[in-house]
Amino acid sequence: MELSVHGETETVGVGVTTGFLARKLGVSPTTLRSWDRRYGLGPAVRADGHHRRWSPDDVAMVQEMCRLTAAGLPPAEAARSAKEAARGRVAVSPLLAARTQAGVRIPEWSAATAPGPGTAGSRSGTGLPLGDVGQDCRGLARAVVRLDALGVQEQLAAAVRTHGLTRAWDEVMVPTLRAVGRKWESSGDRYVEVEHLLSWHVSATLRHVYVSASGRTPRATASPVLLACLPDEQHTLPLEALNAALAERRVPVLTLGGAVPPEALMTAVRRVGPPAVVLWSHSRSTANLPLARHIAATRWGVRGARTRSQVLLTGPGWGGQSGPGLLRPHHLAEALRLITAPDNRPDDYGALAT
Numbered sequence: 076m077e078l079s080v081h082g083e084t085e086t087v088g089v090g091v092t093t094g095f096l097a098r099k100l101g102v103s104p105t106t107l108r109s110w111d112r113r114y115g116l117g118p119a120v121r122a123d124g125h126h127r128r129w130s131p132d133d134v135a136m137v138q139e140m141c142r143l144t145a146a147g148l149p150p151a152e153a154a155r156s157a158k159e160a161a162r163g164r165v166a167v168s169p170l171l172a173a174r175t176q177a178g179v180r181i182p183e184w185s186a187a188t189a190p191g192p193g194t195a196g197s198r199s200g201t202g203l204p205l206g207d208v209g210q211d212c213r214g215l216a217r218a219v220v221r222l223d224a225l226g227v228q229e230q231l232a233a234a235v236r237t238h239g240l241t242r243a244w245d246e247v248m249v250p251t252l253r254a255v256g257r258k259w260e261s262s263g264d265r266y267v268e269v270e271h272l273l274s275w276h277v278s279a280t281l282r283h284v285y286v287s288a289s290g291r292t293p294r295a296t297a298s299p300v301l302l303a304c305l306p307d308e309q310h311t312l313p314l315e316a317l318n319a320a321l322a323e324r325r326v327p328v329l330t331l332g333g334a335v336p337p338e339a340l341m342t343a344v345r346r347v348g349p350p351a352v353v354l355w356s357h358s359r360s361t362a363n364l365p366l367a368r369h370i371a372a373t374r375w376g377v378r379g380a381r382t383r384s385q386v387l388l389t390g391p392g393w394g395g396q397s398g399p400g401l402l403r404p405h406h407l408a409e410a411l412r413l414i415t416a417p418d419n420r421p422d423d424y425g426a427l428a429t
Contacts, residue, residue, distance in 0.1 A: 090128025100141060107137070114154035116140055136161040144217060203254040212247045216254065219273045227272065231280040240284055240323060244316045244407055248277050274312060281315040288322035299327035300414055301349035303335040308361040313390065317353060320411055337366055341373070344384065348375050351385045351414050356392030364396050371400030387413060
């Protein structure tokens with residue numbers, strides 16, 4: 076069998092060099108040497124006075140290592156499983172078995188999912204400042220750093236399927252998004268592509284949840300909850316998460332997205348008459364407390380039975396700001412509780428909320 080990388084061809088039957096294999100896997104030769112030194116994932120046969128040659132079995136073992144780390148296993152655990160597979164034993168580690176039973180499909184290896192240079196010594200295996208997070212979060216981080224789009228989508232779908240949307244958002248998506256953002260800020264122009272890839276797939280996952288939930292919900296007769304970003308605010312993912320979570324609970328919702336002008340926002344409030352308006356601000360420069368107060372004071376309906384919206388100030392841009400008619404939830408679960416609490420809903424929501 077022959078392998079070809081960028082026009083180079085080597086015959087696997089007689090073994091390939093470390094440099095060639097590194098280019099095929101998309102890793103550095105240093106990473107392969109590190110795996111050999113740390114975990115014993117090296118060529119089984121070494122000829123004195125010659126470059127090390129990797130046999131087909133050696134190549135398959137390292138490919139398995141890449142595949143398992145892309146699925147979220149720690150390098151040491153992945154190395155043990157890869158070596159057992161190479162020896163013909165199919166004993167599966169408890170961690171890998173648990174992930175398989177939970178419905179996590181181990182992605183097929185490709186060059187895009189291989190670990191990048193310099194990741195072997197990182198606590199997370201990604202170079203991202205993840206901190207104390209779960210294995211699902213680490214698996215997602217590994218996939219996104221490698222720009223493995225399919226792996227990212229599989230990890231996100233598995234997290235939602237295993238934990239539910241709210242926990243998946245709080246424990247998997249948000250920590251990874253924050254870690255990528257911190258890495259981007261500290262690395263100049265690097266990691267922009269990583270942030271864009273992750274944001275796109277998080278958005279796609281949240282919208283899939285929303286569309287799936289909406290298809291199971293009868294058309295509502297109550298006014299929808301209104302979600303909007305403040306003018307000049309483009310960070311929409313938190314609102315997309317709330318949008319999907321409300322749809323799962325069969326609460327009607329209307330999302331206007333990013334950077335909604337004040338006039339358009341007020342027009343929507345008057346036309347829809349929402350029981351709650353959620354305003355997202357990521358930074359202090361976009362928070363607009365006078366606009367929030369104006370919305371909270373706006374009333375509609377027939378004379379003698381006029382009503383107004385509860386206004387939720389969400390996002391770090393608001394700081395500690397609040398006021399009459401303004402609620403300040405600090406996380407997704409709290410916002411859901413405030414919106415779906417019986418005291419905050421018209422009577423006809425009772426038939427819609429689960």
